[in-house]
Amino acid sequence: MTTSNRRYHITTFGCQMNKADSERMAGILETMGFEPSEEPHDADLILYNTCTIRDNAEHKVYSYLGRQAKRKHEQPNLTLIVAGCVAQQEGESLLRRVPEIDLVMGPQHANRLQDLLEQVFDGNQVVATEPIQIVEDITKPRRDSTVTAWVNVIYGCNERCTYCVVPNVRGVEQSRTPEAIRAEIEELSRQGYKEVTLLGQNIDAYGRDLPGVTPEGRHQNTLTDLLEYVHDVPGIDRLRFATSHPRYFTERLIKACARLPKVCEHFHIPFQSGDNEVLKAMARGYTQEKYRRIIDTIRHYMPDAAISADAIVGFPGETEAQFENTLKLVADIGFDLLNTAAYSPRPSTPAALWTNQLSEEVKSDRLQRLNQLVEMKAAERSQRYLGRIEEVLVEDQNPKDPTQVMGRTRGNRLTFFPGKIEELKGQSVKVKISEVRAFSLTGERMMNAE
Secondary structure, X not given: OOOOOOEEEEEEOOOHHHHHHHHHHHHHHHHOOOEEOOOHHHOOEEEEEEOOOOHHHXXXXXXXXXXXXXXXXXXXXXXXXEEEHHHHHHOHHHHHHOOOOOEEEOHHHHHHHHHHHHHHHOOOOEEEOOOOOOOOOOOOOOOOOOOEEEEEEEEOOOOOOOOOOHHHXXXXXXXXXXXXXXXXXXXXXXXXXXXXXXXXXXXXXXXXXOOOEOOOOOEOOOHHHHHHHHOOOOOOOEEEEEOOOHHXXXXXXXXXXXXXXXXXXXXXXXXXOOOHHHHHHHOOOOOHHHHHHHHHXXXXXXXXXXXXXXXXXXXXXXXXXXXXXXXXHHHHHOOOEEEEEEOOOOOOOHHHHOOOOOOXXXXXXXXXXXHHHHHHHHHHHHHHHOOOEEEEEEEEEOOOOOOEEEEEOXXXXXXXXXXXHHHHOOOEEEEEEEEEOOOEEEEEEOOOOO
């Protein structure tokens, strides 16, 4: 089937890994001759890159799918693809629920999209969810930004947190080689990108599956080694990484981040609960005391570092006293940003089968109380920026105010200031902060600040 003049639309749910996968799949579609369409109803190929971490994301996918399935009865040439974690989890049962789908593909198959589509265009309905060795990223992603870019460094996850579906849907850990990662970052530099975020579901596990040990007996392909290896790529001004796991977050890594000037002073380290019994039930492999020590160590080496995290409330069996331990941790640490969620049971996870589930009322009450505290603490943390001069990497125009541009500080705070995007996009600009809010800042450009 000819693909010229055909248009595609991708809707992405969920995490940064999914966003990175969507960019790669968009790159494949454009190589095949498809053109992007902002509007799903103008597209001949619809791809939903799905997430199964939360129940509501999954419901949303089904409602979107229902609409497009109806449309397919009027336009039989419409190609309907479900990719990502719901695809991996549901597999063929998706086709039973929505027989109009042409292709169901798990996250490990993102780089095989062209092969799979060719089978579809030959008249097949295809399900690709079997575990495979990750196909190296030879595709050129169609990246959403021209300033900042994601680079996957490790796929999958070997942890077995009792609430989490990721190991079932994203497979076992597979690290890319340092050489492949550096080559991708060098290519991004040639294209003018200024900031790179290294991505992994559990990024601190990077390299555990790669060969190589130092004379002292230390594994030589760790995240710390990778940061040192890619740090000097010319043209890239900033490096970030996510998501970290407290079990593997080492002082050696923290020291390297403090020493390497391009690594931004921002760490995303989910703690999930501030109570040791709940952490044990979650199979997280650390205590709240260990988590506090990690944050203390970061602040010892980088006093101004921004810390963000994820937390779950209403885990099965969580008592009011245990929830209050989470509140205490949040109050004591003072996060710059905290992604919060009420526990929702996921298929094929141990915690979903436990009988000590909490009521929706209790979960929603705890979520609200936590969110109020988070906002209060983030607003307090923001105060330190008032009157300071921050380096902001300009990414875009402020969608709500065309006289302003926006970008992020090294600590990952969204910052707005007056300016023209045509002149400033991709520039690092010194901005004096004049207004602080819980999660963003406003300031004025320092014209001659060096």
